[in-house]
Amino acid sequence: MKRAALWLVEVVGVGGVFTKEDLRQAFPGVSQIDRRMRDLRDFGWVIHTNREADDLDPFEQRFVERGDPVWEPGRGTRAKGTIAIGAGKRRETISGDGNMCRSCGITPGAEYDDTRDTAQLDIARRRVRRPDGTEEIELVTECQRCRLGGRQLVVDVGDVVRFVERLSEQDRLVLAGWIAADERDFRPAERAWSRYRALPADSRAEVRSALGL
CATH class of the missing domain: 1.10.10 (Arc Repressor Mutant, subunit A)
Structure with missing residues (x-):
């Protein structure tokens, strides 16, 4: 290396x-x-x-x-808790994460709504702070867009309008309210779900255990 x-x-x-x-x-x-x-x-x-x-x-x-000068004495050693990602660990992580991006929910090969790009899944290292204050590194599945923060995209406004027009009358009224206020209020359970979904597998198991599931 x-x-x-x-x-x-x-x-x-x-x-x-x-x-x-x-x-x-x-x-x-x-x-x-x-x-x-x-x-x-x-x-x-x-x-x-x-x-x-x-x-x-x-x-x-x-x-x-260029990152750390790993050729220097003492610089080429992984930090404590760093997880090596081999092919077996990669398959295990993706399978344990339901074969989908834990941030946006897309599955491999599926098209993003705003482009015809198809999703590829990758593994990210996530620093997790435990309830007792300790920190660990866990692996979590993310698509290439979520992991890299997105690419420069050309937004098709006409496509957004057509999507809105296909909504039911009730959904259009709800959307109109969000647009008029320029914000959407999420219920506590919805916010909790969003945070839970993005957790690595071991941390998700800890939340389920706290709920008695």
Whole structure:
């Protein structure tokens, strides 16, 4: 991983694009070098694939931002509590999260309402503060949009109007009230549901236990 970090800095350069084949040629005989490269993200390194950047091909990656200098003594060790995400852990997490993004509820391959982009699920590390004040890192499933904070989108106002026109009369009256007030009041249970849905699996289990479920 440390050698891969130095290769990114000295050979690829910030903003540079490389492929898995470039990586393998740079480190012949090193097993799972692409996984070791991904481990840099735990140390603040930003490396995009075509999930994060539309202009990249599926086999390309871009070195976006340098993180901690992991090659320095004492800097290449994961923080206590950091969870390594292998293929098995990834499958376990997504399955435990109901095979959907816990932030917005979209499922893999489903289209976002405002575009024809389809969702891909990824794993995020979430810092969780327990009732006793201790903190832990847990894994939670998110789609690429929620994890990255969204992309620049072109909003189709006509599509929004058509959607509103298809609402029932009762729903249109409710919507009109929210629009007139320029806000919507959520009931306490709705706010609690929103917060619960975004929790990692272990934390959701703790809330269910508190409710006696």
